[in-house]
Amino acid sequence: MTASRDRADLIRAHFRTQAAACExxxxxxxAALLAGLAERMEPAGALEARVLSWPGDPGDDALALRVAGALHALARAGxxxxxxxxxxxRAEGDAVAVARAAFVRQAEWLAPWLDGPPQTNETGRSGALLGGLxxxxxxxxxxxxxxLEIGASAGLNQNLDAFRYDFGDGRAWGPPDSPVLVRHAWRGAPPPLDARLEIAARAGCDLNPLDAADPAARARLLAYIWPDQAERLARAEAAVALAVARPRPIETADAAAWLETRLAAPQPEGRARVVMHSIMWQYMPAAVQARIAAALTAAAARATAARPFAWLRMEPDGETGSAAVTLTLAPEGGERLLARTDFHGRWTDWAGRAPAPDTEK
Structure with missing residues (x-):
């Protein structure tokens, strides 16, 4: 078996793995599209040949999602x-055959979509992040x-306090007239909905932020939402419109350098400083992660009761099928696992109401 054949088999296996995750x-x-491409792709044209000979790690590069996003973008572009x-x-006919034909017919248009990783801004995750706040x-x-949000993409979740949430069992939060409705099932013992949440200041950064007001950026953002998930698409479109109406400019910056600067700035008395991120930590190089960890540790060491510091994150931790929602609070409170949550924000299983810091043992 040739090296090129081995490589193609590795790519096909990646597509099957991603298909199972989509299911x-x-x-x-x-799921059916990617599974079908895994079986039927051949290096008949330049684009398929490029995919089947992909030089990097297809999983780390999210290759199958690049391909799926490119095709969805083409479908939406008209x-x-x-x-x-x-x-x-509509979903008429054999999507795999249509996709393979499009790889040849639309190769020039599709090719740039393979150059960079998928970029999403999943508003469904705000149901877990809001609970953390x-x-x-x-x-x-x-x-x-x-x-302070790192990996903020288009900044849609900077407006999370302006969304309307339906948590199930008659529980709701947020402005009833909000254009963005997040249906997110809360299970277990969630945080109190009557806690007073006031976001006095907000900022975010991303290596490649998307401008919600830019049509090309909007197209890119929506292309990576799976096309048969109509509610996710509608929610994202509404969140984009809200971001245009209530802009939260996202700075183009390396997360480590940005946080080092932001966390070194004076913190007003009577204000809790919070660093927040979701499903982005794994994409940063180890050196950047180390710098951020050092900056967070230094900020926690400076925290006082009048100027507390918190780190809220929703990230994979090795447990299959869900991400961990974790809160670290200084000077008192320590680190606690608040919940486990669905990667796309369909549900959160809360561990229980956190005890007040002075009652911890």
């Missing part, structure tokens, strides 16, 4: 009627928050 996460169309007809909401508010007696 678990509620996108049967994307420049290829055959692809548009084969993709949801409510837990913090409960612990600090409703102290106003200065929110």
């Amino acid at each position: 678990r996460l509620g996108s049967p169309f994307t 420049r290829d009627p055959e692809v548009a007809a084969a993709w949801p909401p 409510l837990a913090l508010a409960d612990l600090t007696g409703g102290m106003p928050v200065e929110l």
